[in-house]
Amino acid sequence: MIKVITSGMYTSIQDNGRFGYRDIGVPISGxxxxxxxxxxxxxxGNISTAAVLECTVTGASLLFKKEVKIAITGGNCDAYVDKKQISFNTVISIPEGSTLTLGRITKGLRxxxxxxxxxxxxxxxxSRCQYKGITSEEKIKKGTILPIASEVSENLDTSIDITHSTLLEAGIISVYRGPEFEELIPSSQKKxxxxxxxxxxxxxxxxxxLKSNFSFSAPEIITSPVQPGTVQLTPSGQFIVLMRDAQTTGGYARILQLSEIAICHLAQVRPGKSITFKLLE
Structure with a gap:
């Protein structure tokens, strides 16, 4: 098992999501x-849907009560096992009684x-995804005990070719036109x-x-289905990109839609950074 020594700013348990309950207002999460x-x-060597820890802004400090293998991916930060620095995107063996410590995330966000x-x-x-009002806790906290499951695949593959990173350099987010995109005036579509x-x-x-120096606006719509990646535009000009814990319906114009990989990209862009949208056909 694992004991949480410090939990960081916001660390939660997430898997691939909670499906089949959007009709009663339950978000997908993940x-x-x-x-x-x-x-x-x-x-x-886990199944791809096994639950992981998602650290936001700062990492957690974890005491391992048994020897395990771990991997750390995503946003870059200093990571140590008993004060010895370790690498990302590879398998690390954690001895029994050792402490894993992750620092502040310096590139990316999660x-x-x-x-x-x-x-x-x-x-x-x-699902194991933590979400306020559904699970007993919305995030882990100091002193939390985390049992380890047995959701493994048949083989432990340590030779994966890592060819794609979700850490954006240029800040370009690819999007598709949403259901209300054509309701925008032509100049706004171009902008x-x-x-x-x-x-x-x-x-x-x-x-x-999101905020922009350009002026945008769209009328409200009859409450309609939305999903992670939907980009809403309010009458006052506020852009809202719905993410994993988003509601299931909304009354703002759905002008754009992010793909699955674009959601991953956006999830790693820090507040204060800028992005641009690239319209796909």
Missing amino acids: AMDANSATLANILV TYIAVRGGIASEVILG ISEADFIITSESNRMATF
Whole structure:
């Protein structure tokens, strides 16, 4: 098992999501950067849907009560096992009684820790994802005990070719036109691909909030289905990109839609950084 010594700013248990309950208003949840979480699981030989730890802004400090294998992926930070620095994107053996310590994330925003076997937290509505109002806790905290599951695949693959990173350099987010895109006036449609958008500090697991020097606006719509990656535009000009913990319906114009990998990209962009949208056909 694992004991949480310090939990960092916001560290939660996430798997691939909670599916089949959107009709009663339950969000999907799941790892914000699903690409990095899946990579961590594959590295340690877990099934790709095993539960991992998602650290935001700062990492956690964890005491391992048994010898295990782990992998760390996603946002870059200093990582140590008993004061010995370790690497990302590879399998690390943690001796029994050792402490893993992750520092502040300096590149990207979210770091993932996979433990061979996965985290054996409570399963609610088919998922281990922590979410306020569904699970007993919305994040881990100091003193939390994390049992280890046995959700492994047949082989431990330590030779994976890591060819893709979700840490953006240029800040370009690929998007598709949403259902209400054509409701925008032509000049606004053009400006969407030209404008720089700054991620604001209000952003969280539910939504990423954007501001721009350009003026945009769209009328409200009849409450309609939304999903992670939907980009809403309010009548006042606020851009809202719905993320993993987003609601299931909304009344703002759905002008754009991010792909799955674009959600992963955006999940790693820090508040205060700028992005641009690249429209795909």
